[in-house]
Amino acid sequence: MNKINKKQQVWLVTSWEFMHFFKWKQEIISKLILLAIGLIIMLWQYVKDDQLTIYTVAVPASITQFQNSGQFEFFPSHESFDILKQQLAEEDGWDAILSEAPAIESVKQLTIYSKDKQSWLRDLKQTLSQQYTLDYASSLGLAEEQLAVLNQAAIFENKYLDDTIKSESSPGKSTAIAMLVILAVGIFTSFGQLFVSITGEKQQRVTEQLYACMSPQTWIDGKIFGQMLHAIKAMLTMIIFAMLVYAFTTVVIENQMVDFSFIDWSLLPWLIPFAISGVYLCTAFMAAIAAAIDDPNHSAKTSIMLLPLLPMILALITMDSPSGWALSFLSYFPLTAFAAMPVKMALIDLPLWQPLLSLSLTLVVCFWMRTSAGNLFKMGMSMYGKEPSLKDMVMSMLRKN
Amino acid sequence: MELLVNNIKKCYAKVTAIKELSFKVKQGEIFALLGPNGAGKSSLVRMLTGFTSPDSGEISLTIDGEKHTSIPSYTLGYLPEDRGLYPEKTVSKNLLYFAQLNGVDKKTALQQAKYWLERFDLLDRIDDQLKTLSKGNQQKVQLITAVIHQPKWVILDEPFSGLDPINQEKVVIFLSELKAQGMTVILSAHQMAMVEKLADRMLLMNLGEAVLYGSLEEIQQQVGSTTQLTAQFAESIASDQLEQLFSEADYCLVDHKTLSLNLSAQQSINGALSKITALGNLTSLHSKKMDLHQLYLNAIANHGALINE
Numbered sequence: 001m002n003k004i005n006k007k008q009q010v011w012l013v014t015s016w017e018f019m020h021f022f023k024w025k026q027e028i029i030s031k032l033i034l035l036a037i038g039l040i041i042m043l044w045q046y047v048k049d050d051q052l053t054i055y056t057v058a059v060p061a062s063i064t065q066f067q068n069s070g071q072f073e074f075f076p077s078h079e080s081f082d083i084l085k086q087q088l089a090e091e092d093g094w095d096a097i098l099s100e101a102p103a104i105e106s107v108k109q110l111t112i113y114s115k116d117k118q119s120w121l122r123d124l125k126q127t128l129s130q131q132y133t134l135d136y137a138s139s140l141g142l143a144e145e146q147l148a149v150l151n152q153a154a155i156f157e158n159k160y161l162d163d164t165i166k167s168e169s170s171p172g173k174s175t176a177i178a179m180l181v182i183l184a185v186g187i188f189t190s191f192g193q194l195f196v197s198i199t200g201e202k203q204q205r206v207t208e209q210l211y212a213c214m215s216p217q218t219w220i221d222g223k224i225f226g227q228m229l230h231a232i233k234a235m236l237t238m239i240i241f242a243m244l245v246y247a248f249t250t251v252v253i254e255n256q257m258v259d260f261s262f263i264d265w266s267l268l269p270w271l272i273p274f275a276i277s278g279v280y281l282c283t284a285f286m287a288a289i290a291a292a293i294d295d296p297n298h299s300a301k302t303s304i305m306l307l308p309l310l311p312m313i314l315a316l317i318t319m320d321s322p323s324g325w326a327l328s329f330l331s332y333f334p335l336t337a338f339a340a341m342p343v344k345m346a347l348i349d350l351p352l353w354q355p356l357l358s359l360s361l362t363l364v365v366c367f368w369m370r371t372s373a374g375n376l377f378k379m380g381m382s383m384y385g386k387e388p389s390l391k392d393m394v395m396s397m398l399r400k401n
Numbered sequence: 402m403e404l405l406v407n408n409i410k411k412c413y414a415k416v417t418a419i420k421e422l423s424f425k426v427k428q429g430e431i432f433a434l435l436g437p438n439g440a441g442k443s444s445l446v447r448m449l450t451g452f453t454s455p456d457s458g459e460i461s462l463t464i465d466g467e468k469h470t471s472i473p474s475y476t477l478g479y480l481p482e483d484r485g486l487y488p489e490k491t492v493s494k495n496l497l498y499f500a501q502l503n504g505v506d507k508k509t510a511l512q513q514a515k516y517w518l519e520r521f522d523l524l525d526r527i528d529d530q531l532k533t534l535s536k537g538n539q540q541k542v543q544l545i546t547a548v549i550h551q552p553k554w555v556i557l558d559e560p561f562s563g564l565d566p567i568n569q570e571k572v573v574i575f576l577s578e579l580k581a582q583g584m585t586v587i588l589s590a591h592q593m594a595m596v597e598k599l600a601d602r603m604l605l606m607n608l609g610e611a612v613l614y615g616s617l618e619e620i621q622q623q624v625g626s627t628t629q630l631t632a633q634f635a636e637s638i639a640s641d642q643l644e645q646l647f648s649e650a651d652y653c654l655v656d657h658k659t660l661s662l663n664l665s666a667q668q669s670i671n672g673a674l675s676k677i678t679a680l681g682n683l684t685s686l687h688s689k690k691m692d693l694h695q696l697y698l699n700a701i702a703n704h705g706a707l708i709n710e
Contacts, residue, residue, distance in 0.1 A: 003475045004504030012501055205485030209546065212450055212479035213502040382453055 009214045013222020018229050021193050030237070037244045044252045055095040055120055058084050063100045063110075066131050072124055088113060096124060108132055119253065162323050164348040175264040176319055176346035178242075179271055180312045183278055183339060185238045186231035187308050190283045194227045195305060198290035202380075211381055217374035220291065224283050224370055231279045264346060270355055271342050277362045278338030281369055282308035288373035288397070292380050294387045301387075311339035322347035331358055334365035372397035402428045402464060404449070404472065404554075404585075409458030411444055411609075418444035419455070420609040426587060426602075431580050433596045434589040436606035437701060442589045443482050445606070446558055449587065450479055464553075475504065478552035478584070482559055484543050488532035492523070492542055495531055496549055503550035510549060517545040520578075521571060537564050544572065548579060555579060557588040561595055573598055593694040605697060607704045613696070620696060628664040629691045630673060631655070635682040646676045663691065663699070 058077045059065060066074040075094075077084060087093040101109035110128070114121060137147040166172045201207055210219055247258045286305045293301050314336060318327040322344055330340035331354075341358040344350065375396045379388055388396070404426040411419040419441045426432045434442045447453045448460060451471030462469045464476060486495045493514060500510030518524045521541040523534075531539060540563045548555055560576070561569045569592065576599055579586055590596050596603065597617065605613035605620070613620045637657040653661045660680070664673055670688060677683065691699075 004502070008504075009502055012498070016498055204488060205481075205483050206487060208452075208481035208483050209479070209486065209499065209543075210502070211452060212477055212481070213474055213499065215474075 006215070006218050009218045010221045010225065013214075013219060014225040014229070017197065017223055017226025020197065020226075021230055034237075034240055034244060037248060041244070041247050041251050041258075053120075055124070057124065058087070058094045058097040060084070060097075060099065063098060064132075064135060066128065069127050071120065072127055085113065088115065096121070098128075119255075123255075162348075164350065165322060166347060166349060171262045171264045172267075172346035173319070174262045175267055175271075176343040177316070178263065179275065179342050179346070180316055180339060182235050182238055183275055184309060184312050186235040186275070186279045187282045187312075189234040190227045190231045190279065191286055191305055191308070193230055194223065194283060194286050195290050195302070197227070198223060198287060199293050199295075202294060207381060215374075216378040216381065217371070220287055220373045220377050221370060224280065224287050224373070227283050227287070228276075228279050231283065232276070235275070235279075267342065267346055270345055273359055274338050274342045274355075274362070277359065277366055278311075281335070281338060281362065281366045284366060284369035284373050288369065288376045288393075291373055291377035292388050292393050294380065301390075311336040315339040315343045319343050319347065332361065334361040337362045375399060402462070402553075404462045404587075405460070406445075406449075407459045407461070409445075409448065409455035409460060411441075411448060411453070411455050413444075418609055419448075421458070422606075422609070422611055423458075424604050424611065424614055426585060428585050429580065429583055430601040431576060431586045431588065431599050433600035433603035434587065434606065435591075435593075435596065435603055435697060436612075439608075440606040441609040442606060443558060444609075446482070446556055446587075446589060449556060450477060472554045472556070476553045478547040478550065478555040480544060480547040480555075480557040480560055482589075484558075486531055486539070486543060486546065489530060491528050491530055492518070492534070493527045495542065496545060499546045500549045503552070505550045513549045513551070514545065517549065518542075520575065521545070537568055540564060541568065541571075544575065548584070551582070551584075553584060555584050555586045557586065559589055559591070561590055561592045569595060593692070593697055597693040605700055607701050610704070612700050612704045617693060620693075621691065624691075624696055624700065625665040628668075628670065629689055629695060630662040630664060630670070630677070631687045631689075632660045632662065632677050632680075632683060633685040634658050634660070634680065635684050638680055642680055646679065663695075 053071075055072050057072055057074050058079075059074050060081065061076050061078050065076055068074060079087070081097075081099060084094065084097045088097050096112050096114045099111045099113065101111070103109060112121060112124060112128075133147070134144070137144070137150075142150070201210070207219075243260070246260075250256050250258050285308055289301055289305045311330070314330055315327070318324065318330060318340070321327060327340055327344055330336040331344045333340075337358040341355055345355055376388070376393060379392065379396050406422060406424050406426075409419055409422050410417075422441075422445065434445065436442050444453070448455055449472055451474070454470070460470055462472060464473065487498075490498075493511070496514040496518075497507060497510045500513065501507065505513070515524060515527070518527055521538075521544075523538060523541060526534060526538065531542060534542065544557070544560060547557065557576075560572055564572060573595055576586055576588070588596075588600075600617075602616050603614070603620070604611055613623055615623065635658075638654065638660060640654075643652065643654075643660070647662065651663050653663075655661050660677070662673060662677070664670065674686075677686070
């Protein structure tokens with residue numbers, strides 16, 4: 001007789017479930033792509049620092065002459081415009097030439113000619129615009145400081161009596177939004193795969209064979225853990241991908257240094273347990289619903305599986321009033337706390353007991369949800385082809401195991 | 402170690418699946434559950450496996466001094482009626498997964514898988530996806546799944562279905578080997594010839610009730626009819642004469658010239674023969690022991706008639 005304990009069985013189901021959707025070839029290709037993007041960014045940064053390109057711009061003598069900047073050198077020219085255009089077309093000729101049309105209501109009308117569309121043309125425009133503004137300010141007798149005041153005559157800042165609200169310059173809001181988006185990615189991943197996995201096994205009639213080896217609870221626990229691991233993998237991939245895209249945009253396109261200060265990294269120790277418990281809770285809920293679906297093509301219960309996205313949507317809607325009653329309620333309501341409390345924490349300073357209480361409530365409801373999923377699967381198995389009604393499902397979820 | 406089933410009853414909504422059923426299965430025997438569709442066999446099997454519980458009555462099995470109300474999963478091998486495996490996975494992956502879930506280490510599981518696949522001439526398909534196998538071969542893989550972990554108790558719900566006669570014979574040999582290895586096999590089947598060859602004892606069910614129970618000999622005694630005579634006449638048999646000579650339950654007209662007669666252990670062939678010859682010119686006469694198939698048909702017909710009364 002071979003006795004196997006439940007933990008070993010849960011681990012076997014978890015790894016089977018994970019590997020069922022884990023395709024080595026696909027994973028290696030996608031990770032290599034991410035690695036390649038990362039290498040491109042590093043290489044770009046290196047090359048850019050090593051060889052700073054200077055662009056030469058021909059400026060007809062009739063036009064105001066400009067001061068050279070680090071990126072652009074301006075050369076006054078007495079040649080005709082046609083000759084300048086010919087020189088522009090040559091291999092070692094100008095990078096750009098300028099031509100000026102009559103001003104309209106004192107606004108200069110300039111055209112920049114170049115061989116083709118290049119990203120540095122935007123910087124050239126900006127450089128020229130700045131110089132024209134300074135020239136105009138100077139012609140009005142304005143000093144550079146006066147011009148700065150004209151550009152921004154007043155700076156506003158909000159101050160609240162509630163001193164727990166974090167400064168607007170803090171990266172709280174972007175951190176909160178990023179977390180909600182990443183959670184949604186994880187939950188969407190679980191939704192798709194769990195639905196296919198559980199209803200698929202029912203359709204393939206494997207469940208009764210599995211039921212003979214282990215308890216419904218063991219099976220559902222393995223399913224939840226396996227899909228949770230997939231969700232976490234999807235979330236990590238999403239984080240890496242988003243960071244690489246941001247770095248690519250900043251370094252390669254905008255020629256700036258990478259700066260992740262828009263994320264409040266000090267929240268990370270809280271975000272991780274909330275995110276993991278949230279993904280677990282949602283996966284357990286979806287497993288419970290999928291376990292009660294007999295025929296996915298004709299069941300009306302599929303749409304219920306989308307309910308776990310609701311906490312993220314509610315947290316997003318209520319985040320503009322972080323100390324308001326709505327977000328406060330959602331932060332302690334066990335079914336929404338995993339999404340709402342991190343948002344609240346990102347936006348206002350909270351005493352330690354508040355996130356601790358919220359996390360504890362979430363963990364309690366996680367345990368209840370996985371037990372309910374096990375009960376629902378058992379009920380579905382004993383009904384042989386019939387689907388339990390919503391009333392049956394609620395009764396089963398409320399029943400003590 | 403005996404499996405005792407005592408006065409169990411099971412209802413689903415308004416349908417009574419099992420009405421007061423009692424029997425026992427002895428360790429190491431092959432026990433057959435027989436009965437027409439809807440007799441309650443699958444409901445009974447699901448109670449034996451612990452998937453469902455009886456509404457009343459008791460199932461008990463004592464293993465190492467511990468009493469169980471069904472066959473515990475760690476000692477059970479099961480081939481469900483509603484069966485299937487993972488079609489996208491290979492044969493070996495399917496077998497190893499279920500073996501490991503039943504506590505067998507990977508190395509032993511692979512050895513067992515190879516052993517049984519070879520017995521079923523499927524070893525060369527071990528790395529093929531299950532869905533690429535024929536239906537019959539998939540059925541054989543499913544049978545191996547039920548026993549790969551060498552359970553003490555094996556429940557096979559219709560193991561012969563979907564198999565050709567050659568493979569049915571292979572399953573008979575397979576089941577005999579399980580018995581030889583000390584496993585107790587409970588099987589539900591409709592193939593009477595196979596059951597007759599294999600089963601030590603059997604339970605015939607109809608409409609949730611036990612109709613016949615025991616070994617083949619015991620059942621033949623219970624029925625009271627052990628010999629079947631088939632007589633063929635030159636002319637048509639006069640039915641009024643037939644009714645005078647035999648009771649209705651004992652005979653059956655195969656066609657207008659052929660008569661089939663069931664004789665109890667107490668009735669002599671000579672006595673019957675004198676009555677048969679009175680019916681007309683006999684052209685041929687055959688005698689044989691009543692087989693399980695005939696016993697089954699008679700028992701179900703009699704039970705049905707009894708219920709209708």
